[in-house]
Amino acid sequence: xxxxxxxxxxxxxxxxxxxxxxxxxxxxxxxxxxxxxxxxxxxxxxxxxxxxxxxxxxxxxxxxxxxxxxxxxxxxxxxxxxxxxxxxxxxxxxxxxxxxxxxxxxxxxxxxxxxxxxxxxxxxxxxxxxxxxxxxxxxxxxxxxxxxxxxxxxxxxxxxxxxxxxxxxxxxxxxxxxxxxxxxxxxxxxxxxxxxxxxxxxxxxxxxxxxxxxxxxxxxxxxxxxxxxxxxxxxxxxxxxxxxxxxxxxxxxxxxxxxxxxxxxxxxxxxxxxxxxxxxxxxxxxxxxxxxxxxxxxxxxxxxxxxxxxxxxxxxxxxxxxxxxxxxxxxxxxxx
Numbered sequence: 001x002x003x004x005x006x007x008x009x010x011x012x013x014x015x016x017x018x019x020x021x022x023x024x025x026x027x028x029x030x031x032x033x034x035x036x037x038x039x040x041x042x043x044x045x046x047x048x049x050x051x052x053x054x055x056x057x058x059x060x061x062x063x064x065x066x067x068x069x070x071x072x073x074x075x076x077x078x079x080x081x082x083x084x085x086x087x088x089x090x091x092x093x094x095x096x097x098x099x100x101x102x103x104x105x106x107x108x109x110x111x112x113x114x115x116x117x118x119x120x121x122x123x124x125x126x127x128x129x130x131x132x133x134x135x136x137x138x139x140x141x142x143x144x145x146x147x148x149x150x151x152x153x154x155x156x157x158x159x160x161x162x163x164x165x166x167x168x169x170x171x172x173x174x175x176x177x178x179x180x181x182x183x184x185x186x187x188x189x190x191x192x193x194x195x196x197x198x199x200x201x202x203x204x205x206x207x208x209x210x211x212x213x214x215x216x217x218x219x220x221x222x223x224x225x226x227x228x229x230x231x232x233x234x235x236x237x238x239x240x241x242x243x244x245x246x247x248x249x250x251x252x253x254x255x256x257x258x259x260x261x262x263x264x265x266x267x268x269x270x271x272x273x274x275x276x277x278x279x280x281x282x283x284x285x286x287x288x289x290x291x292x293x294x295x296x297x298x299x300x301x302x303x304x305x306x307x308x309x310x311x312x313x314x315x316x317x318x319x320x321x322x323x324x325x326x327x328x329x330x331x332x333x334x335x336x
Contacts, residue, residue, distance in 0.1 A: 011214030015056030050235020056215035084123020096234030117159030165244035168270035170236030187213035189322040265325035
């Protein structure tokens with residue numbers, strides 16, 4: 001618990017100090033969000049807040065894992081999955097910064113998301129298996145059998161999962177404080193699951209989750225209404241990638257009959273929102289990767305809620321789904 005608290009406060013401090021620097025750099029390099037018809041802000045606002053979140057998360061993770069490895073080498077260490085998560089997240093954050101500045105075409109974004117997913121696989125992070133509560137455990141990747149088929153399938157699911165999470169978190173950054181708050185709730189849930197598990201890597205995963213929570217908490221003072229800086233794609237992509245990777249390393253290995261369901265519930269609000277947005281765009285013949293006012297927060301605003309009320313409602317739904325995920329985790333937990 002001392003390590004988790006230390007990680008939280010270190011990540012909080014780094015992000016809190018780095019955010020004003022990111023704001024100045026964004027203005028200098030032209031990474032500024034100019035108000036559009038669908039936007040909620042009325043003044044040009046700097047982006048690249050995600051770079052400060054990423055810095056706080058990575059510094060908190062790196063410092064505390066290094067300290068833990070020196071003091072308690074049996075619980076903490078620089079394992080390949082830890083290194084792969086950091087490398088992939090840095091890559092995806094840089095892609096987000098480029099998108100914030102140059103508005104990259106969708107094909108380039110998808111390609112870079114694919115590369116980041118392949119980086120994870122190269123470091124041994126993949127969906128190794130999931131369970132079907134109706135028929136029992138079904139391994140997607142099993143080194144002892146069906147290697148030719150199962151390895152590509154596990155890799156494909158990994159790339160799809162982290163890519164979808166990155167895009168959905170980016171899409172939720174539409175109201176002040178919304179995406180960062182969702183990430184705090186999801187990160188705390190992942191930390192609880194990892195900390196209470198009997199996985200060998202459980203302490204490392206809990207620490208990494210708390211680093212993300214601390215970084216988002218350090219960013220929120222600058223991002224609540226009226227926001228002085230946005231996390232934008234650099235933050236949305238980074239947080240979605242970070243949380244999805246931790247769910248692969250944790251939830252998919254810890255929970256027996258509900259592994260997929262628990263992971264989906266933790267990221268349920270952004271995932272569900274994005275799926276419904278894509279469905280509505282498809283049915284209405286609109287571009288699938290276009291920008292519009294079909295997202296959940298827009299619909300809540302159209303129903304008369306204020307910005308703060310809409311954010312609190314979505315926080316509540318996220319907390320409810322994460323609470324359900326914790327309950328299902330406790331009901332379905334088995335030895336990994």
